[in-house]
Amino acid sequence: MIRILLADDHTILRDGIRALLAREADLQVVGEAANGQALLELLAHTPTDLVLLDVNMPVLDGFAVMPLLRAQFPQVRVLVLSMLDHENYVHRMLEAGALGYVLKNADSTEIIHAIRTVAANQPFLCTEIGLSLLRRLVERTPAPDPLAALVYQPRNGWPVPAAAPVTGQPELSGREREVLQLIAEGLTNQEIADKLFTSKRTIETHRQNIIEKTQTKNTAALIRYAMSTGLIG
DSSP states (O other), X not given: OEEEEEEOSOHHHHHHHHHHHTTOTTEEEEEEESSHHHHHHHHTTSOOSEEEEOSSXXXXXXXXXXXXXXXXXTTSEEEEEESOOOHHHHHHHXXXXXXXXXXXXXXXXXXXXXXXXXXXXXXXXXXXXXHHHHHHHHHHSOOOOTTTTEEEOTTXXXXXXXXXXXXXOOOOOHHHHHHHHHHHTTOOHHHHHXXXXXXXXXXXXXXHHHHHHHTOSSHHHHHHHHHHHTSOO
């Protein structure tokens, strides 16, 4: 039996995950926490094999709680379940000690497989993130010019490949492009949330992701960048 503790500040999501896992004979939800501090308190007296951890939480978020969790409960495996798909977030959580990362929009089969894989002390990266990272790598590596991509190495006379420059437009998800378009139309975070039937906090996260991906400093710079690169019309 794999004992699982859910850490997410959205009650409806915890309810959904609990209902999903209840159908699996080898998976048992032993507790729920709405933030990182509550998670640590629960782990102190709740035998747990795996924590299903959100990144964006109040009090202590995923980034803040990970080093404390690894120090105090090193035997507990951590699988991140988040809507944050930017490679920086993935890298930071894995670097901090999480063994796996899966997106909240993954199908139930993949989430369950991820739980079993991480519980078995094996790393896991969900399909969408893996494909996204591969796509970005391909976009940043232009097709080699057989002449221009060679440099002469005087020491031994052999040509060696030159380093490829980093190029390519930032990879935005479909929802991020929707949010970007609405930002450009002058809507507030709350107005965008109402229009897309989601929470203001979710829109704030999307906005931050877009700014980080485009490496802009504020909304005005973001809109100028998006118009100049064709991300919006």
